[in-house]
Amino acid sequence: MIRIKNSGEIEAMRKVGRITADILGEICAAVKAGVTTWDLDQLAIEALKARNAVGACYDYPGRSRPFPAHICVSLNDEIVHGIPSKKRKIQSGDIVSLDFVAQYGGFMGDSTRTVPVGEISDDVKKLLDVTERALYAGIEQAIEGNHVGDISFAVQCCADEAGLGIVRELVGHGVGRDMHEEPSIPNYGQKGTGPLLKAGMTLAIEPMFMLGSEKISVDTDGWTVRTADGKYAAHFEHTVLVTKDAPEILTRYGVVS
Numbered sequence: 256m257i258r259i260k261n262s263g264e265i266e267a268m269r270k271v272g273r274i275t276a277d278i279l280g281e282i283c284a285a286v287k288a289g290v291t292t293w294d295l296d297q298l299a300i301e302a303l304k305a306r307n308a309v310g311a312c313y314d315y316p317g318r319s320r321p322f323p324a325h326i327c328v329s330l331n332d333e334i335v336h337g338i339p340s341k342k343r344k345i346q347s348g349d350i351v352s353l354d355f356v357a358q359y360g361g362f363m364g365d366s367t368r369t370v371p372v373g374e375i376s377d378d379v380k381k382l383l384d385v386t387e388r389a390l391y392a393g394i395e396q397a398i399e400g401n402h403v404g405d406i407s408f409a410v411q412c413c414a415d416e417a418g419l420g421i422v423r424e425l426v427g428h429g430v431g432r433d434m435h436e437e438p439s440i441p442n443y444g445q446k447g448t449g450p451l452l453k454a455g456m457t458l459a460i461e462p463m464f465m466l467g468s469e470k471i472s473v474d475t476d477g478w479t480v481r482t483a484d485g486k487y488a489a490h491f492e493h494t495v496l497v498t499k500d501a502p503e504i505l506t507r508y509g510v511v512s
């Protein structure tokens with residue numbers, strides 16, 4: 256069952272979406288050569304505290320152990336769920352995916368950006384541009400009367416046109432009181448298929464594309480998902496409210512609140 260949020264719940268989703276975007280913006284601004292991924296987690300902890308919000312990634316159950324940090328930081332060939340570490344220093348030429356989920360007032364906001372550090376190659380620049388563009392192409396389809404497959408198809412087209420690989424094992428999802436609600440939103444699919452979208456649904460749309468083969472692997476830490484061939488991957492995500500006419504991006508950045 257896909258949950259439809261009522262007006263009070265939508266207000267709460269707006270509030271936590273704003274908090275999520277503001278904190279993610281702060282963390283992105285701190286990404287530079289010499290900073291450790293652990294430093295970024297500390298920033299997340301402080302930013303959450305300042306807003307009386309909670310980080311929903313911390314202690315999230317996993318296959319071998321709960322996630323031990325407040326933000327997922329994944330570098331270069333790491334796709335998602337990278338664990339912050341004091342030993343991991345960001346370097347010029349890296350791309351850094353920051354995946355963050357805040358919880359406030361009983362609801363969650365989920366958003367991701369991949370930011371470049373210093374000079375990156377044209378190929379990697381294209382990877383970032385196309386993945387972000389695919390996010391907005393998917394979001395455009397998040398209107399009442401469309402199907403989940405319309406989002407999936409729009410996202411897939413961006414990867415196909417650019418000759419990029421799609422991470423097929425990981426999907427977008429409904430989000431609300433729980434981090435992962437129905438429906439699943441694959442980053443590939445066919446128009447007009449899958450569940451019907453209705454006003455009041457809140458969705459996390461999150462394309463993950465890669466430069467090389469679509470094969471992935473999971474590290475022995477039980478969390479870090481990376482490309483099997485070591486080529487770079489990018490990830491962009493917003494929490495979006497489905498309405499009758501235009502999707503509302505609840506984690507939009509650059510908004511003064």
Ligand code: MF3
Binds near residue numbers: 311
């Ligand atoms: N945005 C991620 C997801 O939807 C956040 C999960 S982090 C975790 O899977 F640690 F909580 F798993």
Ligand code: CO
Binds near residue numbers: 365459461
């Ligand atoms: Co998500």
